[in-house]
Structure formats: structure tokens, C-alpha cells
Amino acid sequence: MQLTVWTYEGPPHVGAMRIATAMEGVHYVLHAPQGDTYADLLFTMIERRNKRPPVTYTTFQARDLGKDTAELFQKAARDAYARFQPQAMLVGASCTAELIQDDPAGLVEAMGLPCPVVALELPSYQRKENWGAAETFYQLVRKMCTGTSAASRADGAKPRANLLGPTALGFRHRDDVIEITRLLETLGIAVNVTAPLGATPADLARLANADFNVCLYPEIADTACRWLERQFGQKTVRTVPIGHAATREFIAEVAALAGVDPNAALDTSNLPWWSRSVDSTYLTGKRVFIFGDATHAIAAARVARDELGFEVVGLGCYNREFARDLRDAAKLYGVDPLITDDYLEVEDAIQALQPELVLGTQMERHIAKRLRIPCAVISAPVHVQDFPARYSPQMGFEGANVLFDTWVHPLVMGLEEHLLTMFRDDFEFADSAGASHLGHGSAPARHEPLVVPQDDILPATADIAGPVGVTATGWSSEAEKELLKIPFFVRGKARRNTERYATELGIAAITLETLYDAKAHYAR
Amino acid sequence: MPVASLGCSTAPVLRERGQREVFCGLTGIIWLHRKVQDAFFLVVGSRTCAHLLQSAAGVMVFAEPRFGTAIIEERDLAGMADCNEELDRVVDRLLTRRPDIKLLFLVGSCPSEVIKLDLSRAAARLSIKHAGSTKILNYSGSGIETTFTEGEDACLAALVPDLAADISDVPSLMIVGALPDVVEDQFLRLFADLGIKTVHSLPARRANAMPPVGPNTRFLLAQPFLGETARALEDRGATRIDALFPFGAEGTTNWLHAAAQAFGIDEMHFRRLIAPGRERAKRAIAHSRAKLEGKRITFLPDSQLEVPLARFLATELGMIPVEVGTPYLHRKHLAQELALLPADTLISEGQDVDLQLDRVRAAKPELTVCGLGLANPLEAEGLTTKWAIELVFSPIHGFDQAGDLAELFARPLRRRDVLRV
Numbered sequence: 048m049q050l051t052v053w054t055y056e057g058p059p060h061v062g063a064m065r066i067a068t069a070m071e072g073v074h075y076v077l078h079a080p081q082g083d084t085y086a087d088l089l090f091t092m093i094e095r096r097n098k099r100p101p102v103t104y105t106t107f108q109a110r111d112l113g114k115d116t117a118e119l120f121q122k123a124a125r126d127a128y129a130r131f132q133p134q135a136m137l138v139g140a141s142c143t144a145e146l147i148q149d150d151p152a153g154l155v156e157a158m159g160l161p162c163p164v165v166a167l168e169l170p171s172y173q174r175k176e177n178w179g180a181a182e183t184f185y186q187l188v189r190k191m192c193t194g195t196s197a198a199s200r201a202d203g204a205k206p207r208a209n210l211l212g213p214t215a216l217g218f219r220h221r222d223d224v225i226e227i228t229r230l231l232e233t234l235g236i237a238v239n240v241t242a243p244l245g246a247t248p249a250d251l252a253r254l255a256n257a258d259f260n261v262c263l264y265p266e267i268a269d270t271a272c273r274w275l276e277r278q279f280g281q282k283t284v285r286t287v288p289i290g291h292a293a294t295r296e297f298i299a300e301v302a303a304l305a306g307v308d309p310n311a312a313l314d315t316s317n318l319p320w321w322s323r324s325v326d327s328t329y330l331t332g333k334r335v336f337i338f339g340d341a342t343h344a345i346a347a348a349r350v351a352r353d354e355l356g357f358e359v360v361g362l363g364c365y366n367r368e369f370a371r372d373l374r375d376a377a378k379l380y381g382v383d384p385l386i387t388d389d390y391l392e393v394e395d396a397i398q399a400l401q402p403e404l405v406l407g408t409q410m411e412r413h414i415a416k417r418l419r420i421p422c423a424v425i426s427a428p429v430h431v432q433d434f435p436a437r438y439s440p441q442m443g444f445e446g447a448n449v450l451f452d453t454w455v456h457p458l459v460m461g462l463e464e465h466l467l468t469m470f471r472d473d474f475e476f477a478d479s480a481g482a483s484h485l486g487h488g489s490a491p492a493r494h495e496p497l498v499v500p501q502d503d504i505l506p507a508t509a510d511i512a513g514p515v516g517v518t519a520t521g522w523s524s525e526a527e528k529e530l531l532k533i534p535f536f537v538r539g540k541a542r543r544n545t546e547r548y549a550t551e552l553g554i555a556a557i558t559l560e561t562l563y564d565a566k567a568h569y570a571r
Numbered sequence: 572m573p574v575a576s577l578g579c580s581t582a583p584v585l586r587e588r589g590q591r592e593v594f595c596g597l598t599g600i601i602w603l604h605r606k607v608q609d610a611f612f613l614v615v616g617s618r619t620c621a622h623l624l625q626s627a628a629g630v631m632v633f634a635e636p637r638f639g640t641a642i643i644e645e646r647d648l649a650g651m652a653d654c655n656e657e658l659d660r661v662v663d664r665l666l667t668r669r670p671d672i673k674l675l676f677l678v679g680s681c682p683s684e685v686i687k688l689d690l691s692r693a694a695a696r697l698s699i700k701h702a703g704s705t706k707i708l709n710y711s712g713s714g715i716e717t718t719f720t721e722g723e724d725a726c727l728a729a730l731v732p733d734l735a736a737d738i739s740d741v742p743s744l745m746i747v748g749a750l751p752d753v754v755e756d757q758f759l760r761l762f763a764d765l766g767i768k769t770v771h772s773l774p775a776r777r778a779n780a781m782p783p784v785g786p787n788t789r790f791l792l793a794q795p796f797l798g799e800t801a802r803a804l805e806d807r808g809a810t811r812i813d814a815l816f817p818f819g820a821e822g823t824t825n826w827l828h829a830a831a832q833a834f835g836i837d838e839m840h841f842r843r844l845i846a847p848g849r850e851r852a853k854r855a856i857a858h859s860r861a862k863l864e865g866k867r868i869t870f871l872p873d874s875q876l877e878v879p880l881a882r883f884l885a886t887e888l889g890m891i892p893v894e895v896g897t898p899y900l901h902r903k904h905l906a907q908e909l910a911l912l913p914a915d916t917l918i919s920e921g922q923d924v925d926l927q928l929d930r931v932r933a934a935k936p937e938l939t940v941c942g943l944g945l946a947n948p949l950e951a952e953g954l955t956t957k958w959a960i961e962l963v964f965s966p967i968h969g970f971d972q973a974g975d976l977a978e979l980f981a982r983p984l985r986r987r988d989v990l991r992v
Contacts, residue, residue, distance in 0.1 A: 082595025
């Protein structure tokens, strides 16, 4: 047994739902008790989908156990077919139904439903959401791609590619597909099928007609891409086009496979110039902690260091299936890879590293908010605010623009940082105003005393950020006053660093000297 | 209040069996852990249970909330690890990390029930081990046994055998059901002013402050879904005071009045005392009346609050209930409520969601109260909806929340009218 507070991934049948919900003409009959229907709200509320996910839950109860749960399953499957008339059906069991061993595969085979049926074996007690999505997509592709070879391309026809991996509830999948489709079009490459998002089972049957596959999201599409490689000899484009340089490499890889001119991709992003412009100087060496699914985390690390000039101080992912890729990437940045699905471990790492920016999932957004560290979201799992109304891809050149804006936005602007230093002693200047471009979440740290008490030695203020501040060390009023002269957005860090420095050296009372000694100690 | 007929007291109930679009009983943990501030809820279940809790909670504002899931893994099922030893290990680790926890609930789930993991024995075993520091109880919130609010019922029922015996000769009042603190305090003030000397709440806000129970305990249910808890209290000799549930001016008056009568409070004193609150409630409700009067409403089954809320909307706001669906109909506790529903209301129990949605589409009510999985799809079809879960998470009981309760139903209709997109 594993004690879990928050989870990065749901169970594998939720992964299967992400495939079924992304597609058209598929219906999923899930052998499950009541309550498992909670998963519907992930799609209807978080992603704001305007249709119910195409899932029928058998809803067995305690009194059905050992009696007629199998019959219940068959009735649900029959009714679902009659009502929804899908082109293909998925059947499977949730965690509880797996234990009662009704064998949905056998049951549905005996029914002879008039459409292709994929019986899913998703071991709930071993695997998780991304694996479930990948397995479901792979099984559906196998079931529908019955041909043995690709249809040959007519002379003069455009090269064709499949875009594989986008799902329901994916982080910016909707916009990435638009961006990459447009990019391929400018190169003179047609998209044969995009799947699973928006595809029908009949579309999957046409996958073999493409010249090659683009594996947009390896977490979802890698298994299927490997099978398509073996079955039809289709090559796979594996560069994930997140960031300016990665997008250029993606174009080169695609162009080589398709035999087209890479220079035909007319677009470029603003990222290089925005990053080189002098206002961005203040981004130099900002310490960034990165966590997410392996693909997004690895891509983010590259953009952070090479395209924004940040220093990557932590890198990790929650999906063990891609741990090797992440370990390799961590070596490039000289950091210890953090591979865990335990949210508390990630929190500990962030707290210990004290980064200036966190790039993560919604979990890290919550952690960063508590620790008062700026944060941007780069990976699923995400919440409703990370499904924006506007066009906001992560991939391609426009994606690179989006990365620049969304990662830099939480930080204080260069010009502003400069002015704050100039004006901080003016009486009009109020720390509590926060940075002008941050409308919310920028209130000053609550633990600052408004009036400096008269006692010579103050007890260290308990820091809401965690145990670091809880120490026997006290501040002299002189040092405390000096601390107030430091701009509010770095004051919390200065306080923590000083206290940590004092604790390490066994200094009981923090004086002016200690404050500046600590500053020198932590200076880079 | 004039009662024209027996309402729905004897009306036939449509019982359906099929796909249910409801939460399981684990969901109650989200409000129960906030209510009892030194209790921890440990679900013994699967990754699905953990995922449900965080999805239903919506936002994860707490670094380490006072609930968690001991996820059963392959090695537990394959017999490579002894489930009981594993559970003991998890509990030990948890209590070491959180010594502030005074009451630990082991909460059964669908998987733990199916593999017949005996959590009552585990609770007894662990109670001995952690005696003196933490009390350990168990209940089931599994979806194969409990629907949404039945989880709270199971939790409170598990507390009852453990309550101290009340051997005093003086009658005392117990308010049963987890209410937001602000609402609970309002009721406690009213009962004190009425002259009822000893008033307790179940659950109390702290584990060591749970109320005593005995033959002199009279209890008022604050929620309509507490059938098992009521039965357990009756087993301890307590007597239930039958009343409407405290929603709206009339419901709250009736609920308070039933208690006043049971405690022999002078009628004039009662009327004088509640008059200001009652008038405030009526004034507050009046703001929403124009928006809601004559509008038709359907409730899909969710929290068992459906019948009392439909009664409130019908009698105090002039709404017309079309179908009132409930996961479970407790006829005895709802007898007075059912009598006040218009006679042609369709009462349905259980659910076959596809058939029920067909009825909603055919009836086209102006407002449909439903779960989060259904709301946006129905809105996209042109039906205005109200999320049922907000009725469980928001303070809606009593005089001073009656206006807010009415507003919860009026807002979706007002929004539909103001939007020009």
C-alpha cells in the first residue's frame, strides 16, 4: 500500500476515457460501480466540453456481487450500442470490476455486437492514466488498421503525415494540433490523419496511407508509433517541437523524411529577439525548477537554459515509463533527476532548492503559491484555468512565443526591477502594492512586521513557507530594519537564506553582519 | 401554511435502475474533514479513489489535507504483502507524521469491500496500539454501498456507538448533521435564546468533544440523508423530533418549532423570538421570487436534499417541480416534506441517466439541478442548470441563509437573461 495525498495521474481507465472522449464514433462501456462517473466532470468541467464523454458505466452495487454483474455488463453494452450506434466500441473494467473478474472481453465477444470491439486489459493496480491512454490508443489502432501495406501515393501528390497523440484533457493539445498542422502545410506536407483527437475509427483505418508519423506526445502515441513502424514501415518523427530551436529541428527532421525544402517553413518566432533584447537581461541565471510529464519537462529545461538564459536547478517527472529520458536530460544540466509521483517529495525539493521560478503542473502551481515563488504551468495535470479560450499552443513558433510570455510574466519585469531599486525608499512606495503587472497573487509576504518592535533581539518570525523559518535564531532590530530595505519580492528569500546561514553556523542572534555575510555566502 | 392536499405522500414513485451519474460516499470526506478539525480520513482503496477525491474537491489548497488514500497495489492483491500489515504500517507512518490527529477514520472503498478487507477489525487492532493518543473508527464510503451524502451518514453512524452515555435526567437536544460553523452557531444562539439549556452538535468540531447520548436525548436531523445515524441514535435510546428540514423561512420555522414543542417552550416566547429571523428570511427570499415564480424545475438525483429543496422552492418561491429525483427516498423522515409537494410532481428514486435525460429533454424545465458531469452538456443543449454540489458545499440552512439558497437557483436564470452572446 502506498499513502497518497494528491495524484499526478488517474487510474488507467481514465486514460482510456481520454482516448474515447477525444474521438468521434467511439463508445466505451466501463464495468464500474457508481462513483466512478466522477471522471465525467474532468472533461465537462475542467476542459469545458459541451458533450458527455461517450462512456457508459454499468453501475453495479454490493447486492449485485456474486449474482448478475456479468448480465448487467451485457445489458449495458447492448443498450449503449442501441442508443449511441458507435463505429467501434471499447469495453473494460475499472479497478473494482477488475477484482470481480467478470471478463468483459469474453462477455462482449459472446454478444456478437455489429461493430469492432476492443476489449481493454488495463491493470489498475499496476498502471496509471498515461499508460492506459497509450495502451487504448495502440489497441484501437491495431484493431482498425487491418490492411497490410500503405496505399501508394499518386505522382505529384503532397507527402502525407499522421499527427499522433493529442487527446481529450491534454495540455494545450487542441492548439498544438492547429499550430503543427499549419507548419506542415507551409512545408507542403498534408496531414493524413490526426488521432486520437477528432478522429473516427474509420480514420484510424487510413493511418497506413501516410508517409510517416509525427509522435507529438510520446506518453500517448509512442506505443502506437512503434507498431506502425513495424507494420507499415512508417518512419516516426520524434523531435517534440516545443521551443524555438526544437521547432527548427523538427522542421529539419520532417523535411528530410518528406523530401521537401525546410526553408519553406516561413514562420519564425519572436522568442530569439525578445530574449536578446536588453529588458530580458534580468532573466539571466534565474534559478528555475521544472517538473511535469517527461516530454514537457525535458523540453522546458532546454528552452529555459538555452533560449531564456535561466539556470535549471531541478528537473523531474512523474511518469516512470519515461524515467530514462529524463535521467539523460538531467545529466545535461548537472542536476539530480527527481522521478516520483509523490507530491510531498516534489514540495520538499522545491523548498530545499528555493528556485526563483517553478515550471510545473497544477500541483507545483499550488506548491509555488504556498511558498510564494512565481510559477507557470507547462504540463498536465492542469486545471480549468489552463484551458484558455484564446489560442495558446506550446508547440511550434507560436508556441515558443507563448512560452516566453507565460514564463516571464510571473517574474518582475526588468525595467520595473530597476525602478523599484531606485524608489524603494520613497514614502509613496508601498511594498503592499505589489508588482504593477501582476493583478493577483502578488500580495507581499504576510509575515513582515509592520512596526519594528523595540526589543533588541526578536524571535525569528515563523515563516509560512515551512520549517526553514522555524528556528531558534533571532533577529536584532538593526538587522530586521535592514531586511525591510530589501525589495519585498526578494525579501523572503533573503530572510530564509540568512536564517539558514545562521542556523548552519550556529549563530543565535542575526546582526547586520550576519545578514551581509549570508548575502555574500549565497551570492553567485 | 395551508395544505391543499396530501401532496406527494402517497404518490407512486418511479424506481429506476441503470447508470447512475452520482458521486460515491467517499466524497463526504471533503466537507467532513473540514468540520472535525482534528480528524483524519484514510481511504483504503485504489488510485481511482484518490483521483475522485482530488477531482471532486476541485482545488487543492492544502499542502497536506487531513485526508489521504492508502492505495492498494498489485503486491497486496497477489498476497505478496499482507494487507493488514501494510495498513498498520501506513497508519503508523501517518500518525507519526501527524501527531495532531486525534480521530482517524479508516474509510472503506469499493476495492476494499470486494476483497473483504475487514476494516472494523483493523480499527479495533489499531485503536489498542494507539490508545491514549488517537481513536480509530471505520466506515464504508464505497460506491457499491453508498451514494454521495450517504458517506456522511455512514461516518456519523460510526461515531454513535462510541458516544458517551448520557445518564442525566435533564433532556438535551442534539443537532445531527455536519453544518458549516457559521450556521451551527446561529442555531445554537436561537436554541439558547429559546431556553433549551443543553444543546449539542453531532459531529462536534473536535474529536474529544463529541456529544453524549441517552434516553433523554432528543435529536433534530439537520440533513435529510441521515437514516442510519438516526437509527443508531435511536438504538442508544434517543428520540427523533420529526420536522421539516430547515430550508427557507417556513422550513426553518417548522424545524425550530418542533424542537421548541419537544422542550415545552412557551408558544408566545417562541413566536416572538423567531419573528425577526423569519421576517429577514422572507425579505431575503423575496428578491429571487420574481425570477423563480412559475418556473419549472427538475432535480436529478444527487444528495437526497432534492425533496426538501423542491418543497422550499414550491411553497416559498412558487416554482413548479416537474421531476424530483433522489438517489434514495427515506419516506419516514421526509413524510412532512412529501405532503407539501404539489400532487403532480414526479418523484423518482435511483437512476437510469440516459432515460432520465430523455425525460428532461422532453419536459424542458426552465432549470435542471444536476451533477457536474451533466451540467455543461445540458447547457450546450439549451437547458439551464444548477450544480447540485454547490447545494452541499454552501451554507444554505436556516433563516439567514434562506436568501442565499434562493439566489443559488435564481442566478443561473438571471445569467441566462443578461448574456447577449
